[in-house]
Amino acid sequence: MHFATPSAHDLQAMTDATTAPALRTLPSVMIPGLACSPRLFAPQLSTLWQFGPVTIANTLQHNRIADMAKAILDQAPAQFVLLGLSMGGYIALEIMRQAPERVIGLCIMNSSARADTAESQKNRQRLMALAVEGRLQLATEMNFPRSVHPAHRHDKDLLATVLAMAKETGVASYIQQQEAILHRIDSLPWLAAITCPTLIMVGDQDQLTPLPLAQELSQGIAGSKLRILANCGHLSTLEQAEQVNRALQQWLSKLQTA
Template identity: 30%
Template sequence: MALLLVPGFMADETLWNDMSAALARFGPVLHADLRHDTSVEAMARRALAAAPPSFLLVGFSMGGYVARDIARLAPAYGKRVKALVLVATSTRPDTPAMRQRKGAVGHAAPSVAFSGLSRIAVASSLHPKDKHNEAMIERVRAMGMRLGGEVFRRQSVLERPGDIDRLGEIRCPTLVVAAAQDQLRSLEEARELQAGIPEASLAVIEDSGHMIPIEAPQRLLEVILPWLSSYAD
């Protein structure tokens, strides 16, 4: 068995650094590459093409959209996804305001230097108690700097289509994980995922903002390790 991790917007494999040793119990830990593609489906197809014959799947935030497409595509390849964990994500499409912001980024001159995600934007994704946590803010910003401006522009204009009418196509066991203090994705959005995916479970992590793998890695492990263990054989 292997474990495929799908990161969020402008996040790389270091998103999972505080969890990777514990997750290695399930076999090789692999990371989906979201740097190159301009649609959620293309990202999912790239990840699935590089994945092993069977695997456990964890998607975070934007990666949750990609992970759901992987799960929907995988049955055509022999039901390869044994279990799915969706962390701090949503089934909703982009709002008009989000589409407007993406349009502004898309029309920006390619020559404009990328200086990383702003501290204000990163702080808004964290629990209020961590909005001045410079180490945590810089860790998130560093991921974006490593990925660079081209990836930022590509991921910024990526459309996140709503898939509430397609959640029933996901047939693998699914756990939805939400953060109680997430200012980007609400508990209502997590409950929509749980309600739409057949027999999905929901776990809520207290005292964490959106960046659960960085803000509350041990509590996230406490939730997903026993659950994944049930499907790792």
């Protein structure tokens, strides 16, 4: 029986394969926004899963951002990649205050470092009043046009997903989350302390947290990358899932080999 003798090229390839550094596992913790369930991140799960275990944080139990952050940290891996959208971004910034050493990389989507404005507070209180009256669906429908790109305002499937998430999270949690957002602190003074690799994403027509707020985040966090998503409003993970997934794939691939 004849056995082929490996060539020098084959031997070198085998040596390279055995000596190449192993890619590190990147567990992810994803924090959804106001009245959002795990459905918010459903299009991203297959992308993130390639890099490590994925956890979608529970934000239904508390009415303060700091308490939400602590509860998430209590359940999170020792080290992890942190991703938050909208309210999830506010919580992510609080986690960076409480335990920055545990965060391998930070991704903030459609969010802001600022405290709530007086105008936003009035709007939240109006929506909370509707929810208290048992009209959470109406509150959600009223807020929907401002939450998406103008081209998506008549997207029945997208609206159905948003309404389903609101129903899943429920009235009590909606009110608690709105209270947490109302009372959030100004995180701008803390941005300079963030040193982990950071990706900021924003829709080009996000009306709730527009581009200047994303630019402010990016400018405040040294070395961060800003990705502007085309034809996108506030719900980027659902509106432009492919763009979000490409950005995450590229960012996590670099992070994995860093």
